[in-house]
Amino acid sequence: MTESFREFLHMGGYAFYVWSAYALTAAVLAANAIVPRMRERQLLRALAAEPPR
Amino acid sequence: MAILDRFHKYGSPPQFYATAKTLAPWFGWIGALLFAAGLAGGLALAPPDYQQGEAFRIIYVHVPAAWMSLFVYVTMAGAGVVGLVWKMKVADAVARASAPLGAAFTFLALATGSLWGRPMWGAWWVWGDARLLSELVLFFLYAGYMAVQAAVEDRRAAARAGAVVAIVGLVNIPIIHYSVEWWTTLHQGPSVTRFDAPAIHWSMLAPLLVMTLAYMCYFAAVMLVRSRVELLELERRSAWAREVAGR
Amino acid sequence: MNAAGIFSAVLKRDLRLGLRHRSALVNPLIFYFLTIFLFGLATAPGTAALPGIAAAIAWLTVLFASTLSLHGMFEPDLEDGSLEQLLLAPVPLVLVVAAKIVAHWLIGGLPLVVAASVGAQLLDLPRAATGTLAATLLLGTPVLSLVGAVLSALTVGLRGGGLLLAVLILPLCVPVLLFSVGAVVDATAGLPVAGALYMLAALLVLAATIMPPAAAASLRIRML
Numbered sequence: 001m002t003e004s005f006r007e008f009l010h011m012g013g014y015a016f017y018v019w020s021a022y023a024l025t026a027a028v029l030a031a032n033a034i035v036p037r038m039r040e041r042q043l044l045r046a047l048a049a050e051p052p053r
Numbered sequence: 054m055a056i057l058d059r060f061h062k063y064g065s066p067p068q069f070y071a072t073a074k075t076l077a078p079w080f081g082w083i084g085a086l087l088f089a090a091g092l093a094g095g096l097a098l099a100p101p102d103y104q105q106g107e108a109f110r111i112i113y114v115h116v117p118a119a120w121m122s123l124f125v126y127v128t129m130a131g132a133g134v135v136g137l138v139w140k141m142k143v144a145d146a147v148a149r150a151s152a153p154l155g156a157a158f159t160f161l162a163l164a165t166g167s168l169w170g171r172p173m174w175g176a177w178w179v180w181g182d183a184r185l186l187s188e189l190v191l192f193f194l195y196a197g198y199m200a201v202q203a204a205v206e207d208r209r210a211a212a213r214a215g216a217v218v219a220i221v222g223l224v225n226i227p228i229i230h231y232s233v234e235w236w237t238t239l240h241q242g243p244s245v246t247r248f249d250a251p252a253i254h255w256s257m258l259a260p261l262l263v264m265t266l267a268y269m270c271y272f273a274a275v276m277l278v279r280s281r282v283e284l285l286e287l288e289r290r291s292a293w294a295r296e297v298a299g300r
Numbered sequence: 301m302n303a304a305g306i307f308s309a310v311l312k313r314d315l316r317l318g319l320r321h322r323s324a325l326v327n328p329l330i331f332y333f334l335t336i337f338l339f340g341l342a343t344a345p346g347t348a349a350l351p352g353i354a355a356a357i358a359w360l361t362v363l364f365a366s367t368l369s370l371h372g373m374f375e376p377d378l379e380d381g382s383l384e385q386l387l388l389a390p391v392p393l394v395l396v397v398a399a400k401i402v403a404h405w406l407i408g409g410l411p412l413v414v415a416a417s418v419g420a421q422l423l424d425l426p427r428a429a430t431g432t433l434a435a436t437l438l439l440g441t442p443v444l445s446l447v448g449a450v451l452s453a454l455t456v457g458l459r460g461g462g463l464l465l466a467v468l469i470l471p472l473c474v475p476v477l478l479f480s481v482g483a484v485v486d487a488t489a490g491l492p493v494a495g496a497l498y499m500l501a502a503l504l505v506l507a508a509t510i511m512p513p514a515a516a517a518s519l520r521i522r523m524l
Binding site for chain 2: 447451460
């Protein structure tokens with residue numbers, strides 16, 4: 001069980017390339033998903049805090 | 054006409070904001086499921102390629118990213134046209150929101166392409182692969198679009214200028230791709246370095262399609278969120294924005 | 301005033317204004333030869349590489365020089381207020397823009413065609429390929445002026461507009477660049493160049509058809 005998992009991680013010797021590609025993808029996609037939501041919360045808070053017209 | 058009524062209804066910023074808020078999570082969760090399925094298929098179920106071994110698995114993050122980079126540019130230009138012709142603020146917001154996402158996909162296509170190329174050709178970058186070169190030009194097109202939008206201070210004027218840039222870019226993309234293809238094939242040096250698509254078997258293709266759908270759902274979800282933010286920023290002073298914030 | 305009259309009036313005006321100072325014609329040429337000189341200088345003497353990349357250097361320098369002069373297509377008119385007048389005047393804006401493009405090419409493009417053909421010789425371009433290089437320049441530089449017009453109109457009056465213009469136009473110049481350099485490489489190898497030249501001609505026709513109206517529309521977008 002662990003043997004095949006280790007092989008899976010090893011990726012036939014290409015581990016660095018394959019996992020870097022997937023990690024980079026995950027990082028970029030995650031960042032792009034999180035940043036706008038934070039910005040939206042920030043904006044809404046700023047708008048709510050403004051004095052009413 | 055019912056369709057035009059719908060068009061104008063969703064063209065109103067507060068309506069779009071509400072719809073986007075409802076739809077985004079759906080796309081998000083469906084996308085997450087598709088990602089899980091695609092990764093399972095691509096990383097585990099698909100057999101290793103007889104030529105490239107396990108390295109070919111990079112295809113599952115490289116190809117969808119490349120397809121999306123192009124798809125998003127078309128979306129961006131299309132939204133730009135709609136905003137330009139029908140003067141729809143929502144379309145302008147969608148166009149502006151899509152650009153960073155498209156640039157991110159392009160960056161990923163290039164980076165994963167590089168990571169794929171290194172074990173295959175021994176070099177991080179080659180000047181002989183038409184698709185990578187075209188992808189790089191696309192990245193510069195995105196950069197230029199975002200630069201123009203940032204340079205014009207009035208949001209509406211920025212959207213219009215951006216739309217023209219996007220349209221000119223869109224028309225040029227096939228021409229650029231053809232010229233790069235022509236250049237790299239007819240003037241190739243002795244060493245041929247191109248992405249040779251592995252012989253596609255169904256077990257290899259299926260995860261690719263699933264991953265592409267996953268990326269599409271991801272784009273839909275994040276684009277909707279970003280468009281909401283753009284609309285809020287555009288309409289800061291409006292009543293509906295305050296209402297949304299106060300709630 | 302009929303169409304031809306309007307066109308020639310704007311053309312004459314732009315040529316007169318552009319050539320008022322001799323430096324407008326001479327400086328780009330000096331810049332061009334200076335750049336060629338630097339390329340030749342910085343390439344270690346005796347390097348076998350130079351003939352192979354002479355065409356690329358010659359063309360790229362044309363690209364950069366042309367891009368530098370593009371900002372002057374509408375910017376001076378914006379500054380002295382005549383751009384607004386041209387937009388408000390009861391003349392077809394497309395004609396005005398077309399005339400300006402021709403003026404820009406005559407002052408900023410055509411001289412470069414000659415300069416680059418000479419410059420390439422200095423970079424050891426094989427004699428056989430010079431005619432082809434000149435042909436590609438003759439077909440390609442108008443395309444630069446045409447595409448440049450649209451982007452120039454879009455960036456007129458913006459802070460950092462010149463650099464923004466360069467960032468926008470250079471990716472779009474890839475086809476012209478590749479077909480031109482490809483043709484010269486083929487000519488050097490003794491291969492037929494008709495195909496590449498036809499492609500350049502096709503790009504010129506395409507640009508000449510869509511760019512002037514697009515530039516006029518861009519001016520309206522920025523100015524009105």
